[in-house]
Amino acid sequence: MKLAVIGTGYVGLVTGTCFSDLGNDVTCIDVNEAKVEGLRQGIIPIYEPGLSELVIRNYEEGRLKFTTAASDVIPDSDVVYIAVGTPQSDSGAADLSAVWKVVEDIAPHLREDALVIVKSTVPVGTNAKVFEMLKKLTGRECHCASNPEFLKEGSAIDDFMYPDRVVCGVRNEFSEEILQTLHAPLLRTGKPILFMSPESSELTKYAANALLATKISFINEIANLSEKVGADINDVRIGMGHDQRIGFQFLFPGLGYGGSCFPKDVRALASLADSLDLQPKIMRAVDEVNVHQRASLVRKIDAYYGGDLAGKKVGIWGLAFKPKTDDVREAPALELLRYLIEKGAEIAVHDPEAMENIQQQFGDKIHTYCKNEMEAIDGADCLAINTEWNEYRTPDFNKLKSKMKAPVIFDGRNLFDLGVVEKNGFTYYSVGRTPVDPRLT
Numbered sequence: 001m002k003l004a005v006i007g008t009g010y011v012g013l014v015t016g017t018c019f020s021d022l023g024n025d026v027t028c029i030d031v032n033e034a035k036v037e038g039l040r041q042g043i044i045p046i047y048e049p050g051l052s053e054l055v056i057r058n059y060e061e062g063r064l065k066f067t068t069a070a071s072d073v074i075p076d077s078d079v080v081y082i083a084v085g086t087p088q089s090d091s092g093a094a095d096l097s098a099v100w101k102v103v104e105d106i107a108p109h110l111r112e113d114a115l116v117i118v119k120s121t122v123p124v125g126t127n128a129k130v131f132e133m134l135k136k137l138t139g140r141e142c143h144c145a146s147n148p149e150f151l152k153e154g155s156a157i158d159d160f161m162y163p164d165r166v167v168c169g170v171r172n173e174f175s176e177e178i179l180q181t182l183h184a185p186l187l188r189t190g191k192p193i194l195f196m197s198p199e200s201s202e203l204t205k206y207a208a209n210a211l212l213a214t215k216i217s218f219i220n221e222i223a224n225l226s227e228k229v230g231a232d233i234n235d236v237r238i239g240m241g242h243d244q245r246i247g248f249q250f251l252f253p254g255l256g257y258g259g260s261c262f263p264k265d266v267r268a269l270a271s272l273a274d275s276l277d278l279q280p281k282i283m284r285a286v287d288e289v290n291v292h293q294r295a296s297l298v299r300k301i302d303a304y305y306g307g308d309l310a311g312k313k314v315g316i317w318g319l320a321f322k323p324k325t326d327d328v329r330e331a332p333a334l335e336l337l338r339y340l341i342e343k344g345a346e347i348a349v350h351d352p353e354a355m356e357n358i359q360q361q362f363g364d365k366i367h368t369y370c371k372n373e374m375e376a377i378d379g380a381d382c383l384a385i386n387t388e389w390n391e392y393r394t395p396d397f398n399k400l401k402s403k404m405k406a407p408v409i410f411d412g413r414n415l416f417d418l419g420v421v422e423k424n425g426f427t428y429y430s431v432g433r434t435p436v437d438p439r440l441t
């Protein structure tokens with residue numbers, strides 16, 4: 001099939017590239033000329049494992065193209081995917097201006113039998129509005145479907161190629177057949193493609209993300225309780241997870257969820273319910289708990305030093321909102337960096353992928369951008385961990401201790417065993433577990 005994918009952000013680029021890898025003829029369209037030129041030269045604007053190789057291979061083999069000229073590509077396309085950003089607006093609702101602009105741009109060029117598919121995460125009712133807008137602009141009822149994405153950054157290619165399910169919101173059999181044909185190669189493992197109304201499909205996406213976010217806020221609240229009552233959240237989590245009704249996934253406590261999806265989607269869903277006078281209590285609470293949790297490492301550091309961090313050297317491991325990505329959007333590390341800068345601390349940071357993104361935001365407010373994690377703790381008064389990159393999990397504690405000025409660790413991701421850090425003589429604050437701190441005994 002011939003596909004046009006509009007928007008070469010995270011979702012559009014992964015979707016277009018993977019569909020080209022499945023043998024379709026795909027053109028990715030973006031308004032940003034520099035980005036399009038870069039992609040043609042194999043420069044991938046984001047870090048996502050496996051994506052670069054896939055883009056280059058499919059581009060070289062001619063199945064994947066990049067352009068800014070939508071009008072050249074749309075008349076020839078069987079399917080037009082809309083995958084532009086829907087950022088949070090000031091009110092908390094999703095800002096759909098990019099979606100409306102695309103609809104206006106493509107309408108004059110759409111073939112009568114083309115299927116327009118909205119991939120962007122959009123409030124319930126958006127697909128119906130796109131359908132109406134296309135009708136007004138073209139004078140006919142266009143085929144228009146919803147097909148939300150469930151890709152996790154860091155494993156997006158696998159998530160695309162081996163989906164748990166494919167959700168499609170459709171209005172007619174024609175759209176259903178095209179979506180079925182397009183996704184057939186992804187369903188050979190027996191996972192389902194589910195057809196429903198566009199409204200149900202749009203709500204499924206928000207509800208799935210909101211429930212996952214709820215699990216995280218829930219376990220973080222229990223973790224905070226654990227700290228106060230002397231329980232160990234890791235034991236509690238495992239004790240809960242063995243109940244098959246609960247399971248183990250998305251119950252890791254930490255510094256709250258970040259990234260480009262959960263925070264904005266939870267707020268957008270709450271905002272939608274608000275606009276319908278439904279007073280969304282759970283969604284608001286999930287967001288509030290998360291905002292509070294994101295500052296939990298800051299609170300611990302602040303309490304330990306009585307707020308006096310002027311001149312203290314803090315080594316930071318992990319800046320990305322989670323491992324295997326360079327994405328720092330809504331990352332808990334941002335909160336910590338702002339606090340430490342305000343307090344006049346000396347900051348040394350390390351992250352395997354996200355250094356450039358942080359440097360763009362913080363520049364020389366951060367004193368040292370380190371090549372490796374050991375450099376970041378050289379002479380440090382303490383180490384603060386924001387992201388659970390695998391390479392941080394098994395440090396040489398002796399070396400760490402000998403390089404640091406004081407053996408103090410604040411760990412927002414529970415990377416280490418309490419017994420091990422204690423045996424090695426560290427003061428250690430983690431999440432939902434009793435602190436290891438000789439000052440407290």
Ligand code: UDX
Binds near residue numbers: 250260
């Ligand atoms: C998420 C959804 O999983 C995906 O289906 C959707 O399409 C986009 O949003 P993503 O934002 O890439 O994907 O990351 P995910 O792996 O889901 O993690 C989200 C956040 O939750 C991260 O900040 C992570 O650190 C946090 N998290 C996750 C926890 O704090 N605890 C957990 O147990 C799991």
